[in-house]
Amino acid sequence: MRKIFVNEPVLDGNERKYLNECIDTNWISFEGPFVKKFEQGMAELTNRKYAVAVSNGSVALDTAVLALKIGEGDEVIMPTFTIISCAAPLVRVGAKPVLVDSDPYTWNMKVEDIESNITSKTKAIMVVHIYGLPVDMDPVLELAKKYNLYIIEDAAEMHGQTYKGRPCGSFGDISTFSFYPNKHITCGEGGMVLTNYEVLAERCASIRNLFFSSKKRYIHEELGYNFRMTNLQAAIGLAQLEKLDRTVAKKRHIGALYNKLLKDIGGLQIPVEKTDYADNIYWVYGVVLDDDLPIDADEFIKRLGEEGIGCRGFFWGMHEQPVFKEMNLFEEERYPVAENLARRGFYIPSGVNLNDDDQEYVVEKIKLILNQL
Structure with a gap:
């Protein structure tokens, strides 16, 4: 029987070359050079100042929520129609996801329903671009400014997409990407957190790396996570980004x-x-x-x-x-x-x-x- 898969990645660029370089140099861990190169490439793609590579797109969202110090009692407005990775980080920290329905044509969150759900407890709007078209961002940006809210932008499905000429991934206070095998850029598993704010970037990098102290490695002032991306993953991701x-x-x-x-x-x-x-x-x-x-x-x-x-x-x-x-x-x-x-x-x-x-x-x-x- 003829078999057509729902998705197959194509690894016909520099993936093999870069992986061989990892093996030849013994740099397979997080500290290898391809991690920085991949971060720089994603920052350039999205016109961002800072990019922090993590192990997958789900933990990119965890990192974003933790970096913004969203916690117990906070509310975050988000679409109900999305993957559970978007809601799970909020529930884990005791925040409340406040849901809105979808537009029946674009399948994205119904932007006109956001404002009526804003309360004194609202701390952020989580925007999730769905399947191929971005959320209409201008009204969301206006609401965030009006009510002094953070924007978390999940651009997991939007590598290379733009909104009014601006790259998706450039709109949130923190934006995230996934590099799962069905994404336009894949490294098997992987994710990226992007921001223009140095303090948020530094906090994301610390969360990713167990909150090791900058003064003494095995001193920890907060509990972090091992969300690190390997040099092997980044090598594949960089090759994918190039094409x-x-x-x-x-x-x-x-x-x-x-x-x-x-x-x-x-x-x-x-x-x-x-x-x-x-x-x-x-x-x-x-x-x-x-x-x-x-x-x-x-x-x-x-x-x-x-x-x-x-x-x-x-x-x-x-x-x-x-x-x-x-x-x-x-x-x-x-x-x-x-x-x-x-x-x-x-x-x-x-x-x-x-x-x-x-x-x-x-x-x-x-x-x-x-x-x-």
Whole structure:
């Protein structure tokens, strides 16, 4: 059977060369030179002064929350439609995630719902750019200024994307990236925290490295974590960063071809191609089943899987997560757009290793299933 994976990374740049350099020099740990080079490259990409490499995108968010000293009783406004890595750091420190629903077209957080959720306890807004289009940032920046709030910007899916010409990852007081295998830049696992504030950068670096004292190594004034990135990870990440423009171009080609092949097919909502502030970068190519189709996303994914096509469902809202229900969080809260996206949305193969024939095969099988329905 033909097999098309939901995502495959492409390692055809300097990845092997840089890894061999790590091995030849014995620099495989955090203190190797590629960590600094990767940090510098990501800072340049996002027009940031400081970048702090960490072991994955989830702990990048932990680091951001800890660096801003968000804690017990604080409130942070965030989308319900996102990965649990965004809410978990808040819950761990005793802060309260205050959720907003999604825009039904861009799938990003509904910006117009933010202000009504601001209280005297609100300390930050966590912006999460979803799937290919950035959040409309100007209104968020205005609210943060008006109410003196921090912005945590999760740009995990936005490598190479811009908002009104400015790079995603440049908007938050602290911004974060992930380098998981399905990202535009990957090093297997890895993350980055970025800021323009020296004091925050220094605090992030200390959190990452067990809060070793600058005066005497094994003296610790706070409890930190081992969130360090290895030189091996950074070597791969730097090689991936070097070819980011090519990756983004390929992703947009994939998106454009899917748009062409799917535009006249009934039963599916396809991604918004562009807004007045950004062109879609198609980190993944998501579709949402119309309400009148008699199956949900899980069943559609199963049927495509029987044809050798790998797919993945959309995020499940934070307010419906069993772990948070056990904590009595988000009781009686409903977010209908996010709930619909979770049940009827999924993304089809859209990794950079995909070719046009693969896409045509995927669409052929989608049509077949829709015709059967």
